[in-house]
Structures are given as C-alpha cells and as structure tokens.
Amino acid sequence: MEETQRHMQSLANATMAQVGQSVVHPGIMSAPHMPTATDQQQQGPEQETRKQEIGDILQQIMTITDQSLDEAQARYEKHALNCHRMKPALFSVLCEIKEKTVLSIRGAQEEEPPDPQLMRLDNMLIAEGVAGPEKGGGSAAAVAATNAAAGGGPGQPDNAIEHTDYRAKLAQIRQIYHTELEKYEQACNEFTTHVMNLLREQSRTRPIAPKEIERMVAIIHRKFNAIQMQLKQSTCEAVMILRSRFLDARRKRRNFSKQATEVLNEYFYSHLSNPYPSEEAKEELARKCGITVAQVSNWFGNKRIRYKKNIGKAQEEANLYAAKTAAAAAAATNQHSPTGSSGSYPMTSQSQIMGQPDMFMGMQQVNGDSYSASGAQVGANVQSQSPSK
C-alpha cells in the first residue's frame, strides 16, 4: 500500500503540530511562577537571593524569546543559561508547575477504554487466521470454509483444489497484512524516536516534564493505531469477499457426475408414477451418487418440474432408461431367480407396467419405493406417457 506513505505524512504533520503547540505556546514561559504570600513569608535571605537569580534567568529567557538576536549572541546567551547553576532547580520547578496545570487538565480524558470496533476487527482477524499464530485457527477456518463450500459431498476431486486455492488466497492476504503492520510499527517506532529526540533536544532550552513526553508518545501511538485500524478493516473486507466467493455455492455449481445422473434418472423413470423418493431412498441415492440428501431433493424437484414442462423430450429419455432398466432386469431375471432384484429401481405400479405412468395425474400410488419390488415386470413401454400439465 502506498497509502502508508500518505498516512505517515499526515500523521507526521498532525503530530508535529501538537509538538509545535507545546513548543510555541509553553504557557509557562509567559506566565512564570508567581510566588505566593506563604512563599514569601518563609523565605530567608538565602532564598531571597535565589529568587532573585531565578528572576534573572527568566528575564534572560524572555529577552531571548522577545528580541531577535544575532546567532552568536543568541548562542552565547543560551550557553550562559544552560550553564547557570540554578538551571536544574528552575527546570524542576517549571516542570512541576507545568504538570499541575497543563497535564492535569487533559490527563483525565486520555484514559480511553479499548475500542469495541477494534476488538471486533481483531477477533475476526484471529478467527479467520489472518492474525494470530500461523498454523492455528487459520487453516482451521480455511478447512471449515472449504468444507462448507463443498456441500459435504464426499470424494469430490476439486474439493482439495479449492481448499488449497482458498488457503493460498488467505495466505496472501495474511502476508500483506503482516507486511503492512510491520511497516506501520516500524514507522511508529521511528517517528516516536524522532519526536523523543526532538523533545530531548528541546528540553535543554525549555522545561519538558517526563509526563509530557509520555503523553506525546501516547498521542503518536494513538495516531498510528488509527491507521492500523484502517488496515485491519480493509483486511477484514478482503477476507469477507474471499469467503463469500468460496462459500457461495451458486458460484461453484458443478454438474453431477455422469454416473450420479444415471442413477438418479434410473430411479426417476422407474418411479415415474410417483417420483417422490422417501427419506430412506433419498439417503440411498445420495450415498450412491456421492451427493447430499438435499441435493437429491433438489434434483428430484428440478427433474419433476422440468419433466412436466417438456414431456416430448423427456419421453425420449424415459424410453432410454426404460430400455436400460428392462435390459438390466432381464439380465437379472435370466441369471437369478424370476423374482430377484437387479439392484436397479424396478417399476412398481400397474400403470407403469402398462406404459401409462400416472405422475402428476393425482393418482399417486403408495408404492413403498423399495429397491426390491417385483423386478420381473420389465420392458415397459413408456412412449404413450401423457402426464398432464
């Protein structure tokens, strides 16, 4: 992401503005410590001189800031200040006052609770395997996703392909995420160091309390966290898109295998009078075809409606399967007992035998749909089928 650069720039500007605020308007500079009555009462002659010295230093500071001095003189004055023996004392006093005034005002509102949205994003990223341990929830989530996408069908060869495909894409997202995160962290650290150095540098000429530095670091971190949140958000979006692509079954419709279609058609045409397989029959078909019971139900739903809509063409198919069934059953009859089952789905209703299937004619018979019904009645002619619409 080249966004990083932009973020960095704006962040740098924003933070420097805040740094600048305290540099340019330190407050304490223009409002030096005002001694109270009690202060004065407790002062001895020694304290009186000290006060005088502090006053001198302040006066020098004011002079430096107010006047435009030439370089050499300014350097000389600063040096004189820095070397002054009262400087540490003055600084600590100034820091103390600063802490009491400026920091106490803002201090309270900085205690922010963890952002719930950030927590949500974090949780999601961990759950999806983008954040967190490399081989942990990530692959687990991928397995779950691909399994769901496969619809539970056993032995689908492309299952593995899509599995790895999903994993590869997820890994890609993961990698980008971590690279960016690392970049942000590095930039954050660099910037923090930079600002700290700056403050340390400035602390030689103006009072800067440790708390103030802390606060500045906190501000920087907060800014960078905001950027990180954007990264997390877009990563989440990417994962969601990936997931939806892989989980949306419609997008990955695969035709059933030829063998599966054969089995289903065989059943359908041999039960034309009542093409409503029982739950057990569906399970059996599902097992045979390597698909789910729901898919079997879908198939029969589609088949019934499409058969009804297109009788003419369906009849050809019906004949085909009738002939097949006949052949299979005949073979079975010859080889085994006259009543033996061929293992396919023999016709069971009288109308089928007579070539008058009664599907959709309101005559649905209870035929049990067992796979071992009288297989001897074969060779039915289904050319004259005329299911009503």
Place this chain on the structure above:
DNA sequence: TTTCATGATTGGCT
C-alpha cells in the same frame, strides 16, 4: 459470444 442445460435458491402454498 450465445445458447442451452442444470444445480441451487427463494417465496408461496398446503
């Protein structure tokens, strides 16, 4: 690219 076939989904009905 277009057209057809087909598995999945959805809403309404019983």
Place this chain on the structure above:
DNA sequence: AGCCAATCATGAAA
C-alpha cells in the same frame, strides 16, 4: 416439512 414454480448463476456445447 416437503413441494412447486420461478428464477438465478454457472458449466458446457454450439
């Protein structure tokens, strides 16, 4: 809950 009908979305053939 199961089914029907319409529809969607995709695979595969033309």
